[in-house]
Amino acid sequence: MTNKEIQEKVIHTLAVIFDMQTAKISPETNARSLARWDSLNQIKLTVALEEEFDLEFEPEEIAAMTSVKAIVDVISAKMNN
């Protein structure tokens, strides 16, 4: 999977969980700027991403996943390992 494909899938998943349009989400979208990106939705998001990408995040990775870009980085590093 290329980074671009990963990013598309991440944005799609985020859009579903947060009930937003994909067009409103960019790599810069992050937990501080988006009110609904709270800890409850962080649980939903990580569980959904684990399922969509068929992988398991470590706690440190989950803690780091606070923006679209950061999520793509974590996933791409895991997939290329």
Add this chain to the structure above:
Amino acid sequence: MKELTYSQIIAENRRLEKLAKDKPLRILVVANTVVENLRDYLEYELRSHGMHAAVDIAAYDNAMQESSRLQHDVLILWLDTWNLAPALHTGHLFEDPEVLQALEKNVKTQINTIVKDNEHLPLIVINTFNNLLDPGFPFKKSNMQTLAGNLNAYLYSISAPNVFVFDTGHILLSLPEKSAISRKQFYLFNTLYTNLFFSRYSHHLKFVLLGLKGKTKKALIMDCDNTLWSGIVGEDGFDSIRMGYDSPEGRPFHEVQQMLLGLARQGVVIGICSKNNPKDVQQVIDHHPDMLLGDENITIKKVNWEPKPHNVKQIAKELNIGTDSLVFWDDNEFEVQMMREMLPEVLSFQVPGKTYEYPGVFREQMGWFFKRNITAEDLQKADLYKAQSRREKEKDRFTDITEYLQSLSLEIIIEHQPQKHLGRLAQISQKTNQFNLSTKRYEVADIKSMIADEHTDVLPFHVKGRFGEYGLTGLCIVRYDASTAFLDTFLMSCRVLGRQLEQAFINHLLARLREKGVSRLEAEYVPTPKNQQVARFFGEMGFAARETNEGTTVFSCQVKHFSPASTDFITISSSNDE
């Protein structure tokens, strides 16, 4: 049926919600653990079976506060043993048997109060207490297990007709631990259960909820060959088909027939629909030594070479019930597919190819015939219970929330060495959303410099109670300017909300300010999508409100004239008092 991923379920849920026309069944889940994802699974299970439902999740760990005189249709009480007291599963409470007994009694009283307060609800579902996080040892029951056992015995003794006990152990037994719970999520987010657990839970719960609206099924239509018995009677012959307990091929079919017998005794209509010579099938029913079902249990038979959807329609007609109250089982994929295409309202299942899985799979779908069995005896029992409960009412029931809160012996301990907790203070300032006056996010360095500032008081506080410690869960930062004090920060972790601790703290703060000669207290409330309860709180406390041009609200009070409602059931002390 294809399993959907979690995102697909969320998306599908939104689609179904838009389609729904009728009023939703309103379900409230009151839990002492984070069960947020349950909402998605439960709504999906119900909506995808034609029942509009809206699930609310009540504030975390506020069972008593959230359960009085509800306006919902259904209450689900989800209490995990490990969190009946703070960090109970770590075992600290079990050193003192008296405290433990008091806790057991307290939980029973809470449950009893909730049940009594909600006699008007059509349904209250209470989960059993399980042993997750402390299963004990093979030769030694753990104290938590004993507590859970006692509480479960209590649950099963409740005879209020609207109370159903959900045995979570049923799901836990059917899944490997790693599929049912996630220790990773538990340490990260305080949420123990996996989505798979929530999905299984919702699967079983839906039967009871669908039953509320009469949406369960009435008749079960079974194929014969490789569905009631192993083998094909028309080809293999009478002597070669198997359905006996003592043959490996037959045993799964024996078990399924046993379950069918049980259903028939509960009044479920059993029918057969088979492509066979009627004579062959009748001979098996009449004469096969291992055949459990007989003509006395089989209400209707369609044994012919007609297409099955045609037969099933005929069955519905003859029984005078809708095709949507039928369940159909067949081993043949083609037949099952055809039924799903032609009569999608009939719930059609295929016998698994691995027949050793058949009884388990069949059992999972028996809930479709769930009946709220209210017999005359049950009703009588309920009357007895009512009479008895009236006598015991006074001692087993909290009359109001204050009495419940009193029973917890809550204490606030103000930390006088905030410099020892810099990391925790920065963390709660960054993480707390709900009860947070200004939502100012601070780093360690910010906190440090405020502690050093002589015009600022940094007042973190610990909360503890009779049943354990909640830890450092509150922070108040006060700035002084001449005779006015400004609340820069006032926040509390959601773990300790709903206990009037915020009120007790402000009462205490005002007493302090009075001693210091401060005449006025101001608190600037900065609204966020999450923190409305702070504004409500200052309003209820009787502070004056003034809106600013920036969209914030300044709450203020004259220290001298402030006469707060009493919160004397909460003790306040300072950590250096000891």
